[in-house]
Amino acid sequence: MSQPNAPALPTHAPMTQFAIAGGQLLIAGQPLERLAARISQTPFYVYDRGLLARRVAELRAALPAAVRLHYAMKANPMPALVGLMAGLVDGIDVASAGELKIALDTGAIAREISFAGPGKRDGELRQAVAAGVLVNLESCREVGILAAVSAELGVPARVALRVNPDFELKGSGMKMGGGAKQFGVDAEEAPRLLKEIGAAGLQFEGFHLFAGSQNLRAEAICEAQQQSWALARRLADHAPAPVRCLNLGGGFGIPYFPGEQRLDLAPIGANLAELAARAAAEMPQAELVIELGRYLVGEAGIYVTRIIDRKISRDRVFLVVDGGLNHHLSASGNFGQVLRKNYPVAIGNRMNAAEREIASVVGPLCTPLDLLAESMDLPAAQPGDLVVIFQSGAYGASASPQAFLGHPAVIEALV
Numbered sequence: 001m002s003q004p005n006a007p008a009l010p011t012h013a014p015m016t017q018f019a020i021a022g023g024q025l026l027i028a029g030q031p032l033e034r035l036a037a038r039i040s041q042t043p044f045y046v047y048d049r050g051l052l053a054r055r056v057a058e059l060r061a062a063l064p065a066a067v068r069l070h071y072a073m074k075a076n077p078m079p080a081l082v083g084l085m086a087g088l089v090d091g092i093d094v095a096s097a098g099e100l101k102i103a104l105d106t107g108a109i110a111r112e113i114s115f116a117g118p119g120k121r122d123g124e125l126r127q128a129v130a131a132g133v134l135v136n137l138e139s140c141r142e143v144g145i146l147a148a149v150s151a152e153l154g155v156p157a158r159v160a161l162r163v164n165p166d167f168e169l170k171g172s173g174m175k176m177g178g179g180a181k182q183f184g185v186d187a188e189e190a191p192r193l194l195k196e197i198g199a200a201g202l203q204f205e206g207f208h209l210f211a212g213s214q215n216l217r218a219e220a221i222c223e224a225q226q227q228s229w230a231l232a233r234r235l236a237d238h239a240p241a242p243v244r245c246l247n248l249g250g251g252f253g254i255p256y257f258p259g260e261q262r263l264d265l266a267p268i269g270a271n272l273a274e275l276a277a278r279a280a281a282e283m284p285q286a287e288l289v290i291e292l293g294r295y296l297v298g299e300a301g302i303y304v305t306r307i308i309d310r311k312i313s314r315d316r317v318f319l320v321v322d323g324g325l326n327h328h329l330s331a332s333g334n335f336g337q338v339l340r341k342n343y344p345v346a347i348g349n350r351m352n353a354a355e356r357e358i359a360s361v362v363g364p365l366c367t368p369l370d371l372l373a374e375s376m377d378l379p380a381a382q383p384g385d386l387v388v389i390f391q392s393g394a395y396g397a398s399a400s401p402q403a404f405l406g407h408p409a410v411i412e413a414l415v
């Protein structure tokens, strides 16, 4: 019996994006056990094409048509998925020459690719100029290299200045702007860099501002967009050419942990509509861009791992599965989280089971960090059952230390 005035424990946002039939979770209409048989090994990640397309359509409906939507592929660089996304969005953001190759191989249009990141190597900058993509310039050093490469190749480098803003995106899971940062150039330094870009003969196209990531508060995102606009408006007076591209960043989050709710897009759509109207009047050549990673792909993917063993230790149930932090570092709580919390988890072949128990799901690695769910209320499960981790379409396989302890690599499927 619960105490009369005990506060209700926070729960996970409902994972209704996947249907259920016959007690099985359905991925693109396929029962999970059948899909596991087709893939023929666990663990695996699976991403649902229909959900990816639906997410982009929902965003397009909520945001003004004038705002261009980019996919930041570091969230999920699986080539087949990047290829699908390239056909759905207006551009791909890459953060290395390796990602650039994948984007180009999928047929993404070079003009619509932008390349950001600190510490771009000379060779990477050369490849980017040869490819004709937009380089988000992040340091003084890059000006000189881009000028030399432009002269050598006879192709002017297309650049946007990435500015480390003088504000933060409040309440973000990861802050990537404001204060002292390795990303971009400080707003105070931007006028000097803009002069250098002009003097070096680079093709200036605009600004890139990215304040933070994984934010679930629409007001905070709107405020950062307003501040980004104001900063770009000020800096445009120092620019060597009209602003054609104004990348306002992203930061749209998805609910991972108990108590978190899905982001409300309506206020963000209204805010961007207002900024688009101002841009049309005050910066008429500029296209507004937002760049999203996890928001586009995170909810469309699951990680599936099979129970190998069921152990009881001093009255606590441990479900030992065949994959863990080696494949899914973020679900284990070791990818930037301060306090470990559970992702939403299910037993994918017992979705309607009446019998439940409190259990912990642990991976096969010989470290206590290999924990996928701690003391969760789950259907009573046995070896052979399939544990599903939701919200796993972003920062999964590519963001995990797969070689750690020498287990087999994870498979990824797009269905």
Ligand SMILES: *Cc1c(COP(=O)(O)O)cnc(C)c1O
Pocket: 072, 074, 075, 093, 116, 210, 212, 213, 214, 250, 251, 252, 291, 292, 293, 294, 295, 394
């Ligand atoms: C990581 C990153 C993104 C994507 O962040 P999400 O939280 O996945 O949306 C977008 N832009 C830049 C510059 C990034 O570094």
